[in-house]
Amino acid sequence: GQNIDQPTEMTATEGAIVQINCTYQTSGFNGLFWYQQHAGEAPTFLSYNVLDGLEEKGRFSSFLSRSKGYSYLLLKELQMKDSASYLCAVNNDRGSTLGRLYFGRGTQLTVWP
Amino acid sequence: DGGITQSPKYLFRKEGQNVTLSCEQNLNHDAMYWYRQDPGQGLRLIYYSQIVNDFQKGDIAEGYSVSREKKESFPLTVTSAQKNPTAFYLCASSSPGAKNIQYFGAGTRLSVL
Numbered sequence A: 001g002q003n004i005d006q007p008t009e010m011t012a013t014e015g016a017i018v019q020i021n022c023t024y025q026t027s028g029f030n031g032l033f034w035y036q037q038h039a040g041e042a043p044t045f046l047s048y049n050v051l052d053g054l055e056e057k058g059r060f061s062s063f064l065s066r067s068k069g070y071s072y073l074l075l076k077e078l079q080m081k082d083s084a085s086y087l088c089a090v091n092n093d094r095g096s097t098l099g100r101l102y103f104g105r106g107t108q109l110t111v112w113p
Numbered sequence B: 001d002g003g004i005t006q007s008p009k010y011l012f013r014k015e016g017q018n019v020t021l022s023c024e025q026n027l028n029h030d031a032m033y034w035y036r037q038d039p040g041q042g043l044r045l046i047y048y049s050q051i052v053n054d055f056q057k058g059d060i061a062e063g064y065s066v067s068r069e070k071k072e073s074f075p076l077t078v079t080s081a082q083k084n085p086t087a088f089y090l091c092a093s094s095s096p097g098a099k100n101i102q103y104f105g106a107g108t109r110l111s112v113l
Helices: none
Strands: A003-005 A009-013 A018-025 A032-037 A044-049 A053-057 A060-065 A070-075 A084-092 A100-103 A107-112 B004-007 B010-013 B019-025 B031-037 B043-051 B054-057 B064-066 B076-078 B087-094 B108-112
Touching: A003 A084, A009 A018, A018 A032, A018 A084, A018 A107, A032 A060, A032 A070, A044 A053, A044 A060, A044 A070, A070 A084, A100 B043, B004 B087, B010 B019, B019 B031, B019 B087, B019 B108, B043 B064
Parallel strands: A009 A107, B010 B108
Antiparallel strands: A003 A018, A018 A070, A032 A044, A032 A084, A053 A060, A060 A070, A084 A100, A084 A107, B004 B019, B019 B076, B031 B043, B031 B087, B043 B054, B064 B076, B087 B108
């Protein structure tokens, strides 16, 4: 099977930095995605990594190590509106030209004032 | 405005009834997907389609059916064979030339009467 693991819950205070980890074991790999999902809403795309290293986009950064099957999402200068579930997803293209995403269960982040 | 439109936002199903969830996109994406989300669970893939008139079963296809007669449309029917249909249903689309980033509709919340 395909395994995507991430912590269930995390808490942090406004202005702080938080790192959400994701480990994966999949039969194929063609990119790792992070999505943000507020309660009752659709997931929105945050970041994409396919090569090892750090991708920075404003307050959010994402890191990938393919050899370790590991990624993290780093959120800086936390704001109350960052309280949401963060979903890690791996694109497995084994047996399929386009590939399909396998999602972790999501990490519920609560930001306190 | 380009995007993915799901309707209805809320849907109620009676015992033994089939219901159809609509998903339309004007992003000119080739691929479309249906996911189911239950509390505390990640997104689970029901069906996906990479091209018109073709679709593939995902991990939890039993009790569901789809069609892909037009590029823009990918309706999902929840049949009476699906014994536990209460969930949040999300439709997504992607383009192979754009890292296969999936963009989501706002979702349909289905409940059983």
